[in-house]
Amino acid sequence: MKKGWVYKKEKLSGTVWEDDNGYHFQYEESYLQNPDYGAVSRTLPLRSEKFTDKNMLPFFDGLIPEGWLLQIAIDNWKLNPRDRMTLLLTLCKDCIGDVSIRNYEL
Numbered sequence: 001m002k003k004g005w006v007y008k009k010e011k012l013s014g015t016v017w018e019d020d021n022g023y024h025f026q027y028e029e030s031y032l033q034n035p036d037y038g039a040v041s042r043t044l045p046l047r048s049e050k051f052t053d054k055n056m057l058p059f060f061d062g063l064i065p066e067g068w069l070l071q072i073a074i075d076n077w078k079l080n081p082r083d084r085m086t087l088l089l090t091l092c093k094d095c096i097g098d099v100s101i102r103n104y105e106l
Contacts, residue, residue, distance in 0.1 A: 002085040003104035008040050016060055016101065018085040023057055026050035040099055056084040063092045063099065 003017040006025065014027040025044060031037055032046055039046050041059040051057060064087045065073065073091055074081050081087070092101040 002089060004085075004089045004101045005104055006040060007100045007102065008037060009098045011037055013037065013040050013099075015104065016057070016088070017104070022052055022054040023060070023085070024050050024052050025057055025060070056088070060088055060092075060101070063095050063101065064088055065091055 001017055001019045003015060005012055006014045006016050011031065012028055013031045014025055016023070016025045018024075025040075027040075027046060027048065029048070032048060035046065043059050044051055044057070055061075061084060064070070064084065070081070070087075070091075073079060073087075077090060079086060079090060088101055089103050094100060
């Protein structure tokens with residue numbers, strides 16, 4: 001299982017992960033208790049239930065670079081362009097905007 005922390009404006013907002021059932025995102029309970037922070041995306045409204053899809057959730061897929069920038073990352077880090085979760089965890093630590101993804105570490 002691949003897993004990452006999702007931050008919005010440097011506040012831990014939730015967890016994104018991939019397992020045998022697909023891709024998932026779930027907000028942290030502490031984040032939900034402060035509605036001033038707002039949803040990570042309009043397509044991921046604040047709720048305690050997890051979001052699940054067989055494919056990468058569109059908001060997170062949209063964070064992954066495209067074109068020449070993606071190709072540079074694939075070539076330099078020897079990444080599999082079909083492994084969307086590894087791309088997300090590797091390339092989205094410092095995205096444009098207020099959301100970032102960091103590797104899940106115990």
